[in-house]
Amino acid sequence: MMNTENKTPKIVLVTGGSRGIGKSIALHAAARGLGVILTYNAHAEQGVAVADEINGNGERAVALKLDSANIEALTDFTEQVLQVLRKEWxxxxxxxxxxxxxxxxxxxxxxxxEAIFDDLVNVNFKGVFFLTQKVIPMIADGGQIINISSGLARFAFPGVAVYGALKSAYFAQPSLIESGLPDVGYFASRLNSSANYLSDLLSKYTGKSTHEHIHLKLVDKAKSLLWSTENSISEIAYDLGFEHPSHFTKVFKSKTGLSPREFRNLN
Structure with missing residues (x-):
């Protein structure tokens, strides 16, 4: 769904890209023309197989080993990523x-x-945090970071208490579907400022109103959801806090020139 008409393709790093959801993300990204760096941990053959499938289809992918629980190894891993970027793209x-x-x-x-708990924390939360910290300087302007969570962040059943708690750590704030669209007052209150002062300040230094900034941020989030999920347009609209999907479509098109459906269908 990303526009990849430029000669140099967009590049995505997908952790856990050797199977399951990660494999699907890697394959779909490559099919849309993105270059893919995917990671595996214990099963090198699975990661290599995904990369081979992508390369066999005429796209480009490289599989790298990553143990996200090994924080000390993240510096070496990001250096490997940099070497691959230079060599392949x-x-x-x-x-x-x-x-x-x-x-x-x-x-x-x-x-x-305690050992099991620590393993879960290291892979599902601590490793994610510090890998992101290492990769942020490598992300191009306008790039995006997408964290894959789980339905278990919102509901639970026996045996998944720790896993669900860690997945919810990504999204600890209340859902926009419950609180609706944020407004100027919402942000002003968190900055210990008045709504009028915040609006005037943003307008003066950015040329855009607070309302415009909110819409731009929501559209950026919508782009990620349209690319990374199979949720319907209506589901995405409600998740972002829009009361009516038609309002979401109008806002999205005003900022991108495309409807959400048209954006999702881009090659």
Whole structure:
């Protein structure tokens, strides 16, 4: 769904891209013309197989080993990524980071040892945080970071208490679907400022109103959701806090020149 008409393709780094959701993201991204760097951990053959499938279809992909729980190894990993970018695409930056890698240990709280808890934290939260920290300087202007969470961040069943809690750490703030669209007063209150002062300040230094900034941010979030999920246009609209999908479509088109459906269908 990303526009890749330029000679140099957009590049995406997908962690945990050797199977499941990560594999699907890698394959779909490549099919849309993106260059793909995907990671595997224990099963090199699975990661290589995904890269081979992409390369066999005429696109470009490289598989790298990443143990996201090993924080000390992240510096070496990001250096590997930089070397691959230079060699394969003649670049020193990438456009998208998809934090997908994760592990789950399904067992009751009473049986969860400290070692198991630490493993889950290191892979599903700590590793994600510090990998993102390392990769941010490598992301091109206008790039995006997408964190893959889980429905277990919102509901639970026996055996997934720790995993669900860690996944919810990505999205600890209340859902926009419950609170609606943020307004000028919302941001002003968190800056200990008045709505009028904040609006005047933003208008003076950016040339855009607070309302415009809010819409631009919502459209950026919508682009990520349109690319990374199979949710319907209406579901995305409600998730972003729009009361009516038609209002979402109008705002999106006013900022991009395309309807959400047209944007999703871009090659």
């Amino acid at each position: 003649g670049r020193e930056n990438l456009d998208y980071l998809v934090n997908n890698a994760g592990i789950a240990q399904r067992m009751p709280i009473k049986d969860t040892t």
